[in-house]
Amino acid sequence: MATQLPIFPNATSLFVHSGNILNWDRLKKRPLQTPKDEFIECIKETVSAHIETTEQTALQYETELNCVHSEFKEVVPKEDRSELKLTVKIFLYHPQPPSVVREAVEKVLDELDVDYIETLLLSWNGEFDEEESEVELKLKHVKPFWEVVQQLYEEELLLMPGVSDLDNELLEELYKWATVKPCINQVNLASCCVMPPELIEFAKESEIQLLTHSDPKDLFPSKTLQEVISSCSTKYDGQNWTTEWAVCYSVVVKCRGIIQKKGNMVKARRPPRQALLENEAGCSDSH
């Protein structure tokens, strides 16, 4: 097999936006696909399309890869804005800093050409602490992210903040501590008929909506991201990427129950090539 040359060796940041996937006929033909597989397919297709439609030499020098599916990208028309409701769910990955929340929100606002988000939901991925493995999500982990949410709320960039998959205890802690209270807690579809009564009770008292979702917590971890990128470029191109955040959004026509747009985004980063090479050199020295 001929050696595959990297397609975008200088890229250190990657942003992918699928555009409105309601117009992707292939996805609709397979409604049984899991949200995770669907997300993967969206990202893969969008990156492939970008590579195919961009000139090879330009890609060689690109440091910031911006893969937006231009065929499916749609902005929210200003005149319809008041009839629409935009929901954004951000998947957070350890050990990304809380600033990714703001970055993700600003990116969504920019991509969809809107001034605010109706509902913002935060979802924390599996592991949170380097020292302890598989540690439970605790208030101390949530706090710094929620502080960013509160600022965004104060800046009127979002109207209803919410969280995903918090158990009753943590939800109560967050509620007590927060100045801008969570309005929503998403729970997994699997448990929607067997909800713990104390969670229902607490949600009712504190006017928190309990909504369902069917997303996995680890929607798009770095490992999956790396595999996806490799599969549509080269093995080298896929290496060393870290997922900074992933976003699913939907735009609903409020009073008609029609989903107008649904899309996915992901933001990733990797160290510059130089640093990697030096690192590799260092490694081989030690052998």
Added chain:
Amino acid sequence: MLLNNYRNNDETFSFSLTLPFFLSFFLSFFLSFFLSHCANIYLSIYLSPCETKKKADHVRKHGVKQFINQYNKLKDRQKDVLYWGDEVEYMLIRFDHENRLGQLFLNSSQLLQALQQPEFQSPGNTPTLWRPEYAGYMVEGTPGSPFGGLMAHLNLVEANMKLRREEIRKLLGPDEVPMCITSFPRTGCPNFVYPSHKPQPQSEESFSRSLFFPDAAIHSSHPRFKTLTRNIRERRKEKVAINIPIFKDKNTMSPFVEDFSEYGDTGEASTAAKPDHIYMDSMGFGMGCCCLQLTFQACNIGEARLLYDHLAPICPIMMALSAASPIYRGYLSDYDCRWSVIAQAVDDRTREERGLEPLKNDRFLINKSRYDSIDSYLSEMGRCYNDLDLVYDKEIFEQLRDSDIDDLLAQHIAHLFIRDPISLFSEKIHQDDTKDTDHFENIQSTNWQSLRFKPPPPNSNIGWRVEFRPMEVQLSDFENAAYVVFIVLVTRVILTFKLNFMIPISKVDENMVTAQKKDAVREGKFYFRKDVITANSPPEAAECVGCCEVIKQRIDEEYTLMSINEIINGKDDFPGLIPLVNKYLEYSECDVDTRCTVLQYLQLISNRASGKLMTMAQWTRKFVLTHADYKQDSVVNENITYDLLVECEKIASGEKPCPELFFNLSVQPLSFFFCLFSTLQLIYSFSQLITFCCLFKPPLYL
């Protein structure tokens, strides 16, 4: 105060909920007339059939003008929100446990007076609405106001249905119950009604002249129903003749031919009855059946036309899936659905119009009864699939075209207008065509088709609507809610994913025939579109003009035969309606309680389609065939009927689980919790929900 809250929120509920809105949102058929003339109803006199016929041209002429005026006023209406509501019909059953009898209870006039009391006292302010239906043992209930476009509204319908049943129950005696039965097994048999009445086939006074169905079983507090019965018979120039194939069992007489002389037949019945068929001879056998309908509002006329078209192929599928009526006049039939019984029961076509004699006095050869499946699609895309030779009034068509109404809509209206009016109020003949629509409604509401395209009523804030009419009513509120919610979700899925269900409309008709047959849900094969996902079917497919020729060339490759299970649950190369609905739900925001309820509704539909659960028709058949008193002769006697009704009542009231039909309600803690809400609380939680919606406004506007 709560209602003010409701009303003032211009964002979610963007119009004032005025009385006419409540009343006419769902209304079809009898009701639109009835309601707008409540006050003078008893004063009005119906015209004789002869006079009615003379006035037919007058009604048609002005009816079309009224439509044109309404159309021009309202064709550009935009951005109406989703509203939807169901209509459930109930039969009143009276048990005589001592004599092991279950009879239809002729009490609807009295019952309705009591049921409508709250509405008359506080119009527009009640959680339920009640209307008369054809038979004196029937009532129709709808929610007091339509449900809206939020997911949480899907969780209100079952509770409202329960409330409706409860309202009737409270007014009845201990052995009298409301039941959701599509067709009563022994309609037309001796003693099927209480108090008992004998038919008067020979009497000049008799409206139906039926050998089996006494006039006393027709609803009597409003003259309309009896008038329709008489006028249909007189227009046809003979009694209606309903023939449904009998289910041939081991000991069934063969050929199955009945002697009607003991009923007082003078030859008409023995001539009209077909061998090996169950023969019936009155409108009551059809219009005395109950069904489950729903109406929803589209955002504009284009969306209404689009949904009308894509729902047409869904009609036969939902009919087979809701099949609930295998017994007629005390005999097991080979059909599972009521459809063709009603179609024949109100068939007012003359022999000329039916093609039995050459056209001499009548104007058209008409292929279908007034009650049947639709004959044409209305959207631009649908044009290519309109392969039936549409019978329509050319003059009316030209009149509509001259008023700038496009040919598809014009031919639909001109098709409805081939019918004569079959009942008229004397004082309603002269109308202001720029304001009234009664003449249009007269024709429109006596075209009982599988779907109805409904223009906005005058002086209201209601938009363009579509009524979905093929479904049979289910025993329990849970099942009825499930079917209704499923269709509401299917409409949302069609619009969200831009699906296309269209096949040649002649194939939809073939499916309608298949759907009624015994066990069609498991054994029937239906024409259905192979690829429902199409990139180029935007709501206003104006781009498609001229593309028909291309589509027509490959039209027969676009569909194939599928089972209900494949259509509903999907197969390798077909996504399936349930998976598509689930995908839509995955993309939407839904609270846990509603989601849990909807999950169970979809499970019911999915399991009925796959055969894991029985339809009401299958279950009823099984009940009869395994009853100790059944003699394998297709006869469903009083004793079997009594046991069947007792069992049905236990299942519907939740007293006895029936895992063959649906899973046990008591294992649904959450939706059960919801049912405990009283109506006021419901309205209250509604208003909270709406207040909640305010939060979605941009902060600057708060």
